[in-house]
Amino acid sequence: MNSDREKDIINKVLKGDPDPFGVLVREHQRAIYSLMLRYTGNADEASDLAQEAFIKAYGKLESFDKSKRFFPWLYTLALNIARDWIRKRGREQKVIVPESMDINYHPDDSTSQSQTDKQLDGAKAFDTIMGLGHKYREALILRFKYGFSFKEVASTLEISLSGAKMRVRRGLDMVKDSLMEDNDEQ
Structure with a gap:
């Protein structure tokens, strides 16, 4: 809207x-x-x-x-x-994946290998994001799922503009590091 x-x-x-x-x-x-x-x-x-x-x-x-x-x-x-x-x-709650955000992997014969690989990579990245602490997870979701500007992320999370940029950057770094570790293990 x-x-x-x-x-x-x-x-x-x-x-x-x-x-x-x-x-x-x-x-x-x-x-x-x-x-x-x-x-x-x-x-x-x-x-x-x-x-x-x-x-x-x-x-x-x-x-x-x-x-x-x-x-x-x-x-x-x-x-x-x-x-x-x-x-x-007084405690951190367990993260679950809401249906509206779930990334489903349903390969079929018409799916090319590169498309399948992209779907799997997306699912791994999503699982990694959902495993982050609230402050990094929410910053990434606001920025990339909902398209918030850094200023809007900062305002929503009640942090400074530089803090919002830092949380997004650190969150992305954590996701990247986790995915690199997964690739190294394979």
């Missing part, structure tokens, strides 16, 4: 019509649910936390800066809810 469409929806909601907010929920629910699932490792908890994120976003919609994109703002709210959930439990 483009930014102008989102701003139009937000204006309608702020003028008293709550129905258009459902469009924003449908547009972003998979990403927010996936975030919560990565943090909780539990589908029911993830669903509850995703719903909490949208309720909070609706309640704070007046504070949204319309000169920015909506999704990074929503993701920041959701990420803070996930962090609070972790703090309340």
